[in-house]
Amino acid sequence: MSDLPENLKYAKTHEWALLEDDNTVRVGITDFAQQELGDLVYIELPEPGRKVAAGEQCAVVESVKTASDLFSPVAGEIVAVNTALTDEPEQVNDNAYQAWIFCVKADDLSDLDSLMDAEAYGQLIEQ
Amino acid sequence: MTTLNQTPLYNLHLELGARMVPFAGYQMPVHYRKGTLHEHRHCRNYAGFFDISHMGQYLILGDSAASELEKLTPSDITGLAPYQQRYTVLTNDNGGIIDDIVATRLTSGLMVIVNAACKDKDFEHFKVHLTDRCHFKELNDQALFALQGPAAIAVIQKFSTTAAGLSFMHACEAEIHDVKCTISRSGYTGEDGFEISVASEQAERLARLLLAQETVEAVGLGARDSLRLEAGLCLYGHELDETITPVEAGLRWLVKKGHTTFPGAGRILAQLRQGTEKSRVGLLVESKIPVREGCIITNETGDAIGHVTSGGFSPSLGRPIAMAMLHNPAPDAGSILYARVRDHQVPVTLTELPFIPHRYKR
Secondary structure, eight states: OOOOOTTOEEOTTSEEEEEOGGGEEEEEEOHHHHHHHOSEEEEEOOOTTOEEOTTOEEEEEEESSOEEEEEOSSOEEEEEEOTHHHHOTHHHHHOTTTSOOEEEEESOGGGGGGSBOHHHHHHHHHO | OOOOEEOTTHHHHHHTTOEEEEETTEEEEEEOTTOHHHHHHHHHHSEEEEEOTTSEEEEEESTTHHHHHHTTSSSOOTTOOTTBEEEEEEEOTTSOEEEEEEEEEETTEEEEEEOGGGHHHHHHHHHHHSOTTSEEEEOTTEEEEEEESTTHHHHHHHHOHHHHTOOTTBEEEEEETTEEEEEESOOSSSSSEEEEEEEHHHHHHHHHHHHTSTTEEEOOHHHHHHHHHHTTOOOBTTTBOTTOOTTTTTOGGGSOTTOOOSTTHHHHHHHHHHOOSEEEEEEEESSSSOOOTTOEEEOTTOOEEEEEEEEEEETTTTEEEEEEEEESSOOOTTOEEEEEETTEEEEEEEEOSOSSOOOOOO
């Protein structure tokens, strides 16, 4: 099992979240998630400017075999998307913690409190 | 929870870093360390080794074996020369497909390979419908491998000149380093290649020998599916099921001329004369968005005209592809249609199958 970055928060739906300046939360999928999915061939990014609720489906990652929904870990507005993934979705397979998918400007940072830390997420994926 | 079966290569799969998934009651490798895309390309360029031991292997023995099996299929089984093979289907009384199978004529009768998920119902079907003019048994202690791709012939050549001399859909008894096996020039990737039936106790030894060859890498079920999709081949439960006839599935070529006594012959022969209500087609997706099984296909005016039966990413073409069942009259090849994916209308071009030309050694 690969080491889970301690500076990230984790959702039970296998997104990671990184709080940055100005209440912006950067979001990607975990290494566990990319391993489960296998080779990614398409990522459907959200529209910048879109308002999302915490837990709202807002992106899709598709592997050779299956399509899987991504959920925003916090409520807010989509302020950036990683358009490099449109042509190179395999970046997520290569480094899931570098290849972010979208950034949300959070309405309320307390949404992050319901996410897991590395230790709790580690226990979840061990099961 | 039912326990999953393991093939004789279970430990070898783990050693090779396989990601194991439940499939048709077995724990099977979906891919190995380098992933499905790599395995797919390796098979198209070199040689892929597939463990397909989950598939059912039956013997139907006795002088009447061929005529008995021919009564259950639309195909010419009695006309098979010794060690010749045929792809065919078991049909029900409505002309639907119970399973797609490969029958090989042996000196003593027939060997029949069936889909893993259909093993039990096929067994019942044979038990009910084969008469005592033959007897049949399942080969439980037999593994099955496929070696597929342009480099497969050079690998087989090293071990068996007899097997290397086979043409497509022919088989022989052979020995590879003292391991007795039945080898056929066949497979389900569209590539030239071989399928090897071997006793379970010798399976791992033979697998290691083949995998030790420089051009050979293990390939999992993920790439097995994308390879067969590119080759435009039917998969049971997707393009084929108990409601789809072989004519609708685009398999009219397997109906033997003059054969009128198989289950569902009335409907199937009528379809050969009059056409069908639906037919299987290929779709090239004009977008990066994969179009998957179940997607509704619409025409330019928005009418639903069919649905996707298999869809995914084609590693060889670098774009998504799909097969669909469309209502007749289906539009001509080259027509633009649309697949409904989430809130998108994804444009697709109707195309001839296969997507990638077959490279069988005939």
